[in-house]
Amino acid sequence: MRIALAQMDVTAGNPEKNVEKMIAMMDDARSKGAELVVFPELCVGGYFVGDRWLEDDWLNELLYYNGVILQHARGICVVYGNVAVDFDKRGRDGRCTKYNAAYVVKDGRLFWEAKTLLPNYRIFDDQRYFTPRQTGRRQLFDVAGRDMGVIVCEDMWSNDYDSDPVIELIEQGADFIVCISASPWTYGKNYARDKQISILERKAGKLIPFYYVNNVGVQNNGKNIITFDGDTAVYADGERLHGYDLAPYEEGIIYVDDDNFNKAGERRLPSRIEQKYNAIIRGIRGFDEMMGDWRPNFVIGLSGGVDSSLVAVLMTRALGKERIFTYNLPSVYNSSATRSSARKLADRLGVCFKDIAIQELVELNREVLKKSGLVPGALAEENIQAKIRGTSILSNLAAMHNGLMTNNGNKLEIALGYATLYGDVNGAIAPIGDLTKDEVFEMCKWINSDEELVPSELLPDDRYNFEIAPSAELKENQRDPMKFGYHDRLIEHLMDYRKKSPEHFMEWYLEGKDSFCEKMGISEDIFMLYELDKPDVFVSDLEWFVSTMRRSIFKRIQAPPVILLSRTAFGYDLRESQFPWMPTRRYLELRERVIKSAGAY
Ligand SMILES: Nc1ncnc2c1ncn2[C@@H]1O[C@H](COP(=O)(O)OP(=O)(O)OC[C@H]2O[C@@H]([n+]3cccc(C(=O)O)c3)[C@H](O)[C@@H]2O)[C@@H](O)[C@H]1O
Ligand SMILES: Nc1ncnc2c1ncn2[C@@H]1O[C@H](COP(=O)(O)OP(=O)(O)OP(=O)(O)O)[C@@H](O)[C@H]1O
Numbered sequence: 392m393r394i395a396l397a398q399m400d401v402t403a404g405n406p407e408k409n410v411e412k413m414i415a416m417m418d419d420a421r422s423k424g425a426e427l428v429v430f431p432e433l434c435v436g437g438y439f440v441g442d443r444w445l446e447d448d449w450l451n452e453l454l455y456y457n458g459v460i461l462q463h464a465r466g467i468c469v470v471y472g473n474v475a476v477d478f479d480k481r482g483r484d485g486r487c488t489k490y491n492a493a494y495v496v497k498d499g500r501l502f503w504e505a506k507t508l509l510p511n512y513r514i515f516d517d518q519r520y521f522t523p524r525q526t527g528r529r530q531l532f533d534v535a536g537r538d539m540g541v542i543v544c545e546d547m548w549s550n551d552y553d554s555d556p557v558i559e560l561i562e563q564g565a566d567f568i569v570c571i572s573a574s575p576w577t578y579g580k581n582y583a584r585d586k587q588i589s590i591l592e593r594k595a596g597k598l599i600p601f602y603y604v605n606n607v608g609v610q611n612n613g614k615n616i617i618t619f620d621g622d623t624a625v626y627a628d629g630e631r632l633h634g635y636d637l638a639p640y641e642e643g644i645i646y647v648d649d650d651n652f653n654k655a656g657e658r659r660l661p662s663r664i665e666q667k668y669n670a671i672i673r674g675i676r677g678f679d680e681m682m683g684d685w686r687p688n689f690v691i692g693l694s695g696g697v698d699s700s701l702v703a704v705l706m707t708r709a710l711g712k713e714r715i716f717t718y719n720l721p722s723v724y725n726s727s728a729t730r731s732s733a734r735k736l737a738d739r740l741g742v743c744f745k746d747i748a749i750q751e752l753v754e755l756n757r758e759v760l761k762k763s764g765l766v767p768g769a770l771a772e773e774n775i776q777a778k779i780r781g782t783s784i785l786s787n788l789a790a791m792h793n794g795l796m797t798n799n800g801n802k803l804e805i806a807l808g809y810a811t812l813y814g815d816v817n818g819a820i821a822p823i824g825d826l827t828k829d830e831v832f833e834m835c836k837w838i839n840s841d842e843e844l845v846p847s848e849l850l851p852d853d854r855y856n857f858e859i860a861p862s863a864e865l866k867e868n869q870r871d872p873m874k875f876g877y878h879d880r881l882i883e884h885l886m887d888y889r890k891k892s893p894e895h896f897m898e899w900y901l902e903g904k905d906s907f908c909e910k911m912g913i914s915e916d917i918f919m920l921y922e923l924d925k926p927d928v929f930v931s932d933l934e935w936f937v938s939t940m941r942r943s944i945f946k947r948i949q950a951p952p953v954i955l956l957s958r959t960a961f962g963y964d965l966r967e968s969q970f971p972w973m974p975t976r977r978y979l980e981l982r983e984r985v986i987k988s989a990g991a992y
């Protein structure tokens with residue numbers, strides 16, 4: 392049997408475009424002699440469409456396309472994802488019953504099987520919208536004399552659930568399984584999938600071919616831009632066959648002859664930083680495509696620091712230099728070093744660059760504010776500059792360029808709210824919002840390994856010595872308060888899917904330096920660099936970090952969408968309620984023990 396695995400680029404909210412593409416792919420599959428063509432989960436209308444799932448008209452629109460697909464599926468069996476609806480079965484809230492379904496078109500008839508396991512963790516909201524498949528025997532579909540079982544994405548991630556769709560299908564006699572998915576890319580997921588399928592089949596005690604079809608493209612949930620790299624795959628004998636791998640994010644059809652598997656090839660995943668770079672580039676392009684017919688220009692406040700420099704590189708690489716407009720907006724506190732670094736970067740990228748001094752506006756603003764009879768405190772005074780840049784200048788320039796402005800904050804800054812509300816907390820997209828500062832440096836170095844773009848003066852050595860150190864440059868001799876290389880690890884641990892808390896860090900600390908460094912993921916050198924051997928330094932820094940992080944939630948609420956790269960990105964991947972940090976009693980106990988441990992290092 393010849394099978395076509397259609398790794399299609401799904402546009403959320405545009406069933407007409409998606410189905411047109413499906414028809415073209417079906418035609419291609421038929422012309423190449425395939426007996427079965429498989430498309431991804433919810434490929435008709437998209438997976439992340441928010442509460443449109445609650446609109447009957449949207450559901451009817453999607454169901455209309457089942458008829459269109461049925462009409463075009465002559466001579467080939469088609470598996471694809473769409474919603475299935477029981478309009479007669481309504482809840483007390485008046486909403487109809489919906490299933491996230493795998494449809495099978497066979498011999499002119501339409502069948503469907505609902506998704507059993509509905510994820511409701513992280514960014515996934517399946518349980519908000521869909522009803523799970525009820526128990527009972529699963530359907531098997533005869534395709535070219537083989538019994539096919541179908542499942543939908545989370546159905547293969549059965550570890551934490553009571554039922555196990557893959558095992559049930561194998562026990563019921565399936566000869567092969569197709570899994571249709573809408574599985575976002577985050578770092579590390581590619582290997583996790585391979586491992587999961589192997590575990591399941593071994594658990595069932597029978598190895599049958601498993602075809603995994605995931606979409607490519609970019610969707611969003613309002614607060615995150617979510618990329619799909621595809622990673623559509625063929626598994627036989629419990630192992631992935633790499634001869635079929637498509638490049639990440641590439642739309643295409645994989646043809647498989649199940650009596651002659653191609654067992655050549657090996658996994659070729661780029662480095663972690665390159666994978667994240669690819670996801671950001673794809674995320675920016677996808678965000679741009681989300682604007683519909685509008686191709687906005689992008690305005691970037693180029694401070695000469697490393698964050699806005701990296702954003703300028705990424706935006707230019709993703710969209711081309713013609714649509715990028717950079718502005719350096721110095722006040723009296725900006726050094727000639729950062730000003731020339733901004734110009735150097737813009738020259739290297741070939742993007743439009745202008746500098747507009749803001750000091751005059753700062754003075755005027757002060758004068759006007761004086762009329763209130765109040766005098767701004769030191770911090771308010773600093774923030775005036777950021778607000779003039781963001782609100783008075785960049786937002787207006789964005790409008791004048793018929794475009795949008797970027798938000799250049801990294802994950803560590805976003806965590807600590809180290810940015811000014813209505814100043815640089817603004818913009819349409821946060822391209823590096825899910826990169827720690829360490830990853831910002833690493834990505835710049837990786838980009839520069841081909842050709843120096845980001846001025847090397849901005850990049851640290853192993854002990855975080857800089858020629859131009861990170862600074863907001865809002866007052867004299869200002870330096871970013873972060874402990875680079877250590878706070879990056881803190882934020883990773885605090886935000887990881889298996890969240891760690893301050894209590895964990897205290898426990899690790901009490902286990903001694905070696906254990907602390909190993910579990911935290913830092914070198915002894917970094918430990919000593921920040922004098923973490925002094926318990927009072929360790930404790931006060933940790934308390935500053937966690938309380939500042941909680942105190943700045945209000946800024947994240949107003950911040951633009953972040954491109955999702957890790958297993959927990961700010962946005963809807965982390966649900967935060969506003970209230971201050973309160974130490975637990977256990978924390979206070981541990982704290983006392985840590986303070987008493989002075990001298991132990
Ligand atoms: N719950 C809440 N909901 C909505 N708004 C709330 C709020 N709580 C306070 N606020 C408002 O927020 C204001 C305080 O926030 P905000 O104005 O942001 O100011 P704030 O957080 O006090 O200061 C900003 C910090 O970020 C640093 N910064 C600024 C710009 C760029 C960079 C950089 O390097 O990237 C760093 C700057 O040096 C300073 O340390 C308050 O005056 C209050 O009006
Ligand atoms: N002198 C400036 N000219 C233009 N834009 C600026 C200037 N200073 C700040 N901005 C804008 O505000 C954002 C935050 O600025 P700031 O330099 O304070 O922080 P940062 O996080 O260290 O960023 P960067 O590494 O880009 O400097 C910048 O990314 C930039 O877009």
Ligand SMILES: NC(=O)CC[C@H](N)C(=O)O
Nearest residue numbers: 510544545548573574575
């Ligand atoms: N669509 C889904 O069910 C997504 C959840 C799933 N665990 C994933 O691979 O991302």
